Amino acid sequence: MIDTPATQLDRTAMLSLYREMLVIRRCEEQLAKGHQAGLIHGACHTYVGEEAVAVGVCAHLRQADAVFSTHRGHGHALAKGVTPRALIAELFGRATGCSQGRGGSMHLFAPEVGMMGTSGIVGPCILQAAGAGYSFKLLGLDQVGVAFFGDGASNNGAFHEGLNLAAIWDLPAVFVCENNMYATEVPFAYASRNTDIADRAVGYGIPGVIVDGNDVLAVYEVAGAAVRRARSGGGPTLIECKTYRTRPHSEGMRDGSYRSVEEIESWKARDPIRQLYATLTAQDLADEQALAAIDAEVQAQVAEAYEFAKNSPYPDGATALDHVFS
């Protein structure tokens, strides 16, 4: 699927996209439950509603490509190859988590599958993805660095400096901005006069593309072009995915003070998973039973992962002093 144009995606590939999005959705739901049950310590920023972005982009990535993400990173981690077990156990603070309990939600590391970290600070992922691009260029590899960040990051100095450096050095990087219209509770329309972030690409002399972030096939198409461009030495691309998170900024936070129920409902109606479901059934690529079976299988996998995480041991406090230095 990595380099196949969207128009030529076969049934298997599309079902794979469908399944991937469901894995993220069901994991996030379980994590939301886990947070309410007090099993998750600290913050949990869920990705419900944005699954198409992570899945559409990561479908083009090899294990050796490097993904750098932000505080809302569970979807990217799962799409890049972190297992539900490793994700949930990490959020539960267990030794079996992908960061061995050291990181939690905002410091997910799995370099074995190219997941180079989520971050509690907004912005650094852009710079680090550019840095990965620099490494690949210096080492003569055709790998790419990908940064996922939100509309809130676009006004940060790291955005400006990172895109400029990647542009002047033609770095093999892809910058994916998930514009979900709010940074915590601050509307992007307040933080920026021009709410089309892709327009900024012109300032750096790189391509900027706007895409419907809830249409996984559209994201897939656009991301494919950007990844191909980067791999072939064409330099970086800024992709702006217009999307929406239907759950609060962070689990447990109230949602009603800064946006309306109508707005949330209107985006729920554009649910990316349901859209692909409709496409698959309308084009006779799969029937309801098959899709329900996939969902059931995913739910079982995620439920197992939840139990695994709940029963996993906590890390030994004595290990807290390890790995400060190499």
Added chain:
Amino acid sequence: MAVALVMPRLGWTMEQGVFLQWLKRDGEQVRPGDLLYTIEGDKAADEIEAFDEGILRIPPDAPAPGTTLQVGALLGYIIQPGELAPFEIDQPPTDQQLAANGAQPAQEAFTDQRQPSEAEQPTKRAASVSPRARRVARELGVAWAELVGSGRTGRIIERDVRAFATQRAPAPADGRLRATPLARRVAEDLGVDLGQLATETPGRRIGRADVVQAASAVSKPATEALTPLTNVRKLTAARLAESARTVVPVTLTTDVDATELVRLRKQIASDLSASGLLVPTYNDLMLKLVAVALGEHPALNASYTDAGIVQHAEAHIGIAVDAERGLLVPVVRDVGRKSLRQIAAESARLIEEVRAGTVRASDLRGGTFSLSNLGMYQIDAFTPVVNLPECAILGIGRIQARPVVIDEEAETVAVRRMMALSLTFDHRAVDGGPAARFLNRVREFVARPFLWLTH
């Protein structure tokens, strides 16, 4: 499988929430995203949506609207069609541990009165000294406290110690001072010159005993003799320290007109003199009347425990006895039920055994109240220490003839036999009012013995 709906944790620090109302009815179909109920968390009301699909079941004993609940408390269930909700299935009762009842722990009933503490002898303070100088002084066996310091602030520094060491008696032949670490420490504490001592004990390692002996042999006014602790002393100290640590002591004092009590005892004495029977002491009289008063004021006959106040059924009263071994408190059991004659016999026996060193351990345990009499030392009021696990102790002062106003109106004065009573009680267990009422009753009993003689 039924999914439990519980009070959710919404904020990181949220521990409780108020359940406001159900938004769906028992038995109603529920889909993911449907709003199920509202709660009030850390901030204003929140509507909680369902994660699962199924049928809502609300148990009959579900929390009522407006109830405050802990996070995690059960609200209801979402079940699948054909399934029974857990509250509809018979569950075996869960086991419950019975809380340990507040049995009175067996403890040695040591007690002591607060003796006015001797003024502490101020230890001689040396000028400041650098840590290095102290270390070198230790190594060379120099008592630095006597040195004059050449440091900027008059501080004794290394060179002062070394200068002193070289002018002093030469070091022992084997060059290095051989003394045990304990000997060195004790030598420093007692101000013994190890170097000097070493010359007197050549060839062998100096031990603590050598140092102690040297210290006592030297006629220096500042030297303090060291008396090892006896077991009694150790135990007494430990018990007192524990009492000081845990008890909240309050001492009430009152002046009591003991004229009638004195007369009573004289009468008993003259009555028994011919028969040769034991005459009850003032202590015995006090034992009896206190037991009666305790019967009326049981709060003073109790023990404070973390699990609750243990009320003792009988009054077992300890009497403080000053023996050569130390202070011991043998217990006269069941004072309330015994006659004065029995009490007198028993207390005499116990005191004799304490003095002879033959008292049984069982007689030193199990008290519920204590008496301490310092009258024979001409003490008036004092501050006795509560003897844990009891909650009160009555201190008895001397009986002294004094002029006292007996009629305020007529302003007449008479000579009465006055006695000070000091009641220390543990404020954790007893409040001031009840304690004061008890003491007042005791006062009444002392002033008018017929009140308890006819009990």
Added chain:
Amino acid sequence: MRELTYTAAAREGLDEEMARDSRIFVVGEGIGVRGGNFNTTLGLYEKYGPLRLCDTPISERGFVGLCTGAAMTGTRPVVDFMFVDFILDALGELFNQTAKIQYMSSGRLTMPIVLRGCIGIGGSAATHHSGSYYSIFANIPGLRVVVPTTPFDAKGLLKTAIRSDDPVLFLEHKSLMNTKGPVPEEEYCLPFGQAAIARTGTDLTVVALALMVRKTLEVAEQLASEGISVEVIDPRTIAPLDIQTILASVHKTGRLLIVDETFGPCGIGAEIAAQVMELAFDDLDAPVRRLNGSHTPTPYSPTLEAAVVPGPPAIARAIRELLAE
């Protein structure tokens, strides 16, 4: 033995490392064709090309973050700040990312990055070009902090810094850069955490850093003629800190003075004093003393600048006062 300047010695070390490992690259403002404002990379662009000697725009946060990402993905960047004051724009990346990634990834990722720049007061560079900040860096877990004094130290420590898989702050005092000293022809590296005993003595111990080492040695030479024997210790790296050498010296002399041009409050001198107090309390014949630069931003005019940095007279006075304790 041949003598090289401090800068030339360091550059030789960098050249040797870049020749043996093609993953090493340098970024910074003017370090490419120009060879660096302080000639730190003079001649290397012609040898290794623009991809390995990469000129940057004025984007300190940007290129520190970028190099952090590069160090995570297989290359070994050297970031040349010119003046270490400029690193302050990048502290967020340095403290929150660079210093923590090894820990957060449980050691699965290493951070082989060197961040170098010139430090120190001198030449009326004024307050935006005179900082040292090494006490702040040393306080952060995950960072190594190197402050070499001599050309010999500079070369050996830079090679070790480049070979290290930890992030290293390599801080070169601007007034030392043109000083000369012996540098062996044979290749050598110097380990971190090994102090140099710059001068042996018996009356008191002075721990000094960077330029203050040279000033203290001048003073020690003068005082020797008065019969005062000063032992001078140069830690060379302050994270990790070689406390054992300092303790051994204090055990011998009983008195410790720390001379450091950076600010006193919460500084490396305070840390050394606390450690010596904890670990060698019984060796102290006098309180530990610190002589620091004034706790002020650095002024411009030469008379003002001289007033805020300890010079030989102040150092001599501090030594005499400590001996009089």
